[in-house]
Amino acid sequence: MATITNYDLFQEFFNFVKKPESTIEDVIKEHGGSSLYIPSYKTTIRNDEICTEYKKRQGEKRLTKKLAKTYDLSEAQILLITKHLREPGSLF
Structure with missing residues (x-):
């Protein structure tokens, strides 16, 4: 089983947010209350x-x-x- 990294989590979030059909309500429903960590370069x-x-x-x-x-x-x-x-x- 592969280890999930912070980068993987951010990639999933990024892909969700960049979908043209995603609304602010969708983002809040899916990720509301989460702490957002953006991996460093x-x-x-x-x-x-x-x-x-x-x-x-x-x-x-x-x-x-x-x-x-x-x-x-x-x-x-x-x-x-x-x-x-x-x-x-x-x-x-």
Whole structure:
């Protein structure tokens, strides 16, 4: 069973709201009283971009250092973001 993330929840909300037939009443009925969390760019899109690039370029010399420079992060941050890609038994 896949884990549902804050990004998944926001995507569902966003899709519901952007439907042309959705009215303010529909939104209130469906999501009224909910706390709205909008995921940050860095924890969703940026990290996904880093992981995608890491997978494509895996095995390249000094890749962590190159990614750190590209994304203006430390090498330790890149290693933390891509940790699941290096762990044994990773599905990625």
